[in-house]
Amino acid sequence: xxxxxxxxxxxxxxxxxxxxxxxxxxxxxxxxxxxxxxxxxxxxxxxxxxxxxxxxxxxxxxxxxxxxxxxxxxxxxxxxxxxxxxxxxxxxxxxxxxxxxxxxxxxxxxxxxxxxxxxxxxxxxxxxxxxxxxxxxxxxxxxxxxxxxxxxxxxxxxxxxxxxxxxxxxxxxxxxxxxxxxxxxx
Amino acid sequence: xxxxxxxxxxxxxxxxxxxxxxxxxxxxxxxxxxxxxxxxxxxxxxxxxxxxxxxxxxxxxxxxxxxxxxxxxxxxxxxxxxxxxxxxxxxxxxxxxxxxx
Numbered sequence: 001x002x003x004x005x006x007x008x009x010x011x012x013x014x015x016x017x018x019x020x021x022x023x024x025x026x027x028x029x030x031x032x033x034x035x036x037x038x039x040x041x042x043x044x045x046x047x048x049x050x051x052x053x054x055x056x057x058x059x060x061x062x063x064x065x066x067x068x069x070x071x072x073x074x075x076x077x078x079x080x081x082x083x084x085x086x087x088x089x090x091x092x093x094x095x096x097x098x099x100x101x102x103x104x105x106x107x108x109x110x111x112x113x114x115x116x117x118x119x120x121x122x123x124x125x126x127x128x129x130x131x132x133x134x135x136x137x138x139x140x141x142x143x144x145x146x147x148x149x150x151x152x153x154x155x156x157x158x159x160x161x162x163x164x165x166x167x168x169x170x171x172x173x174x175x176x177x178x179x180x181x182x183x184x185x186x
Numbered sequence: 187x188x189x190x191x192x193x194x195x196x197x198x199x200x201x202x203x204x205x206x207x208x209x210x211x212x213x214x215x216x217x218x219x220x221x222x223x224x225x226x227x228x229x230x231x232x233x234x235x236x237x238x239x240x241x242x243x244x245x246x247x248x249x250x251x252x253x254x255x256x257x258x259x260x261x262x263x264x265x266x267x268x269x270x271x272x273x274x275x276x277x278x279x280x281x282x283x284x285x286x287x
Contacts (some may be wrong), residue, residue: 006187010195017199017222021206026214033218036199040225043195046187047236049246052228052253059253064221064260071264072214075271086280094208102201106194113190118236129243133250136242148254155258159265165272 006046013039026072030065037061047118051130192233200226213267213277217260224256 013036020032037060044053085091137145199222206219228249235245270284271277 003187006191010191013195014198014202017202020218020222021202021210026212029215029218033221036222037225040229043192043229044232047192047232049232049235049249052232052246052249055250055253056228059257060221060225064257067260067264068214068218071268074268075214075277091209094205097208098201098205101204102198105197105200109190109193109197113193115188115190117188129246132243133246136244136247137250140242141247144251148251151258152254155261159261162262162265162269 002046005042009039009042009046012036013043025077027069027077030068030072033068034061034065037065049129051133189233189237193230196226196229196233199223199229211278211280213270213279213282214264216279217263217267220263221256221260224252228252 016032016035016039020029020036023029023032037056041053041056041061044050044056087093203219203221203223203226206222207216210216210219231245231249231252235243235249238245267277270282274282276282
């Protein structure tokens with residue numbers, strides 16, 4: 001059961017990633033990325049990271065992808081990429097770069113790891129995955145956790161400052177209405 | 187399910203993200219490619235965490251931090267994209283050369 005789920009989800013993740021990269025329409029790309037995130041969330045459950053699977057769905061598929069879709073819709077969906085390439089052979093060169101990196105990584109993994117299997121009931125050594133993560137987060141990793149909160153505040157303030165409409169650029173009488181900017185962070 | 191297959195999946199997803207960042211010219215799609223790469227890294231971290239089973243879930247906490255950084259990055263990145271769109275009426279990254287002289 002676990003083995004079949006692994007293969008089904010691996011194929012789903014790879015195909016949806018390929019679809020995201022290839023799709024002409026930006027909305028299709030975003031939806032493919034959502035499928036990819038769900039497949040990876042199933043992976044996290046298989047690997048014993050139940051809390052991160054929930055975070056993956058809530059934060060990535062819920063918050064971040066809605067932000068992407070929001071911005072795509074705001075700028076208009078009917079926005080095709082031009083066919084001409086200012087950089088010659090951009091796509092073949094990108095394919096070469098991605099393929100070379102992927103081939104190299106797969107080769108290194110194949111030669112150095114073998115096919116050793118995960119121990120039975122992988123991960124989740126302690127009782128309750130969320131419990132263990134919370135304990136580690138608030139003891140060993142307390143300082144990085146607090147720094148993360150500062151990062152999120154800085155990002156939110158930065159988004160507000162960047163997205164603010166300058167009053168003098170348009171009608172100066174308007175008292176700078178709250179712009180339609182998405183907030184930073186989940 | 188072996189460690190090598192999970193790492194292979196992460197590597198292939200990362201390569202797809204690289205291709206997306208390099209080949210697409212819609213700025214939003216470039217940001218999505220970056221998301222794909224961050225997720226590939228998360229797969230690696232969680233796979234190694236399940237592999238070594240140290241007990242204090244270090245890999246999962248690193249993945250959590252990466253998700254947080256990704257959220258902040260997407261917020262700022264999309265705000266910049268929106269600002270560029272408002273000024274230049276385009277989100278094609280080839281036409282955005284404000285820093286070029």
